[in-house]
Amino acid sequence: MSTMRTVRVEGERLYDISIGPGLLADPVRISHVLRGRHALIVSDSNVAPLYADRVEQTLHAARAGMQVARFVMPAGEQEKTLSRFCQCLDALATLGATRDATVIALGGGVIGDLAGFAAACWMRGIDVIQMPTTLLAMVDSSVGGKTGVDLAAGKNLVGAFHAPRAVIADTTVLRTLPPRELCAGLAEVVKYGAVFGADFLGWLESHASALAAGDDFALTEAIARSCLYKAEVVSRDPYEHGERALLNFGHTFGHAIEAEQGYAGAGSQALNHGEAVAVGMVLAARLSSALGRASAADAQRLQVLLQRLGLPTALPAGLDPQALLARMRLDKKAEAGGLRFILWDHAGLASVVRGVPDELVLDVLRAA
Structure with missing residues (x-):
């Protein structure tokens, strides 16, 4: 994959979908969409060991003085619950995340949905940057602002519409999928x-x-x-x-x-x-x-x-x-x-x- 592609999502809130290799390590691209100095990387036990260090380094390179924390949950759709959602909110509280903080959703659709929902609810809405690491998330769940969690009664029954500030799809991660x-x-x-x-x-x-x-x-x-x-x-x-x-x-x-x-x-x-x-x-x-x-x-x-x-x-x-x-x-x-x-x-x-x-x-x- 040698060419970077950008797709603009218009409507009530404009944002770009960036598609290409090496984007998780591009501090310039991320710096354009960071507003504050608090960032919570939300990921799972499969993805975090592969890419969380890289993203944290990129955040620090993008802006001096960034305070970065992580919330890493077990992998799997069965973990997309209200309980994990509350734990994510607790992680934002521990970080001291302010109204200009950013949630970094680093993972597949489960992480994107749950992290986006947490961003929608923390202080009635803070930024989320979607960094999808699966093909499914790149082409579907990371785009459009649908967020939520599952209940035993059904999938995605609790959630909110919360458009991302940006979608950054690093296509090189698909090689480990x-x-x-x-x-x-x-x-x-x-x-x-x-x-x-x-x-x-x-x-x-x-x-x-x-x-x-x-x-x-x-x-x-x-x-x-x-x-x-x-x-x-x-x-x-x-x-x-x-x-x-x-x-x-x-x-x-x-x-x-x-x-x-x-x-x-x-x-x-x-x-x-x-x-x-x-x-x-x-x-x-x-x-x-x-x-x-x-x-x-x-x-x-x-x-x-x-x-x-x-x-x-x-x-x-x-x-x-x-x-x-x-x-x-x-x-x-x-x-x-x-x-x-x-x-x-x-x-x-x-x-x-x-x-x-x-x-x-x-x-x-x-x-x-």
Whole structure:
């Protein structure tokens, strides 16, 4: 990866997504977005040993007299809890973080969500700089300002919209990413092609082998294109009142799978977030076909692409369709009038569909 790319997110709050190699060690870039002299690095037990020292050195180089502390929590979706959130707030209190302090979210989606939520709540809102270390976080969760934690009842049920001051995506960190995590991020990349760009979906099909192999050029291009799609949508719909909901393609099914499996993806047989979304997108495409909105051939095309990228496309064994349906009813995307799904009319064009009959959803789940 030899070229640095910048994507501007407009709207109520302007910020840049910087994509390129070596950015975690670039004090000039970070100095432009630091306002105060307190910084809390929030990371997990997998990422902190690899990159926290580097980021702390960069912060000190960016501004003399920086007071830097760390909050390092165990890795895994199961740790994205109110308890860990409170511990993060305690770390800010111990640091003596002022209103111009900055939270540095160094990690994957779990860290970005929890650290961003802590930043949103500390003194009613301080800056957060997202430094995503997974492909999934680079193309999805670090962009757009969605933050939150999980409850036993469901994923991301407690949270806030809190836009970052900047997103700094150092692409060199992807070289240390386990293959399973790289593949999980590709699911979210595919989502952008599925709902916004048939041309991008075709590009992904042409470069599937390179992406699955971790090719630097292909990944950089995929990240930049994905961020551009999300930036455009977030700029127009920052609080998900309309078009931004399309970014949830596959997520109603996927979140239900994650919740029913207990968020146990890391290091287990259960699906992680990207894998659950991959299955969810296939189920959503099949539901689109069952409703007569899209052809079965489109669903098959999506399934083949996801499989080429090393992702699962079938519902894990042992999951009860009725239990999954109950999870969907509690999902934050549900409405009083019934279930709401993001479905597609064909590859590259999706829409919000309300009032989908429960029995049709169950038929799709049973068939999977």
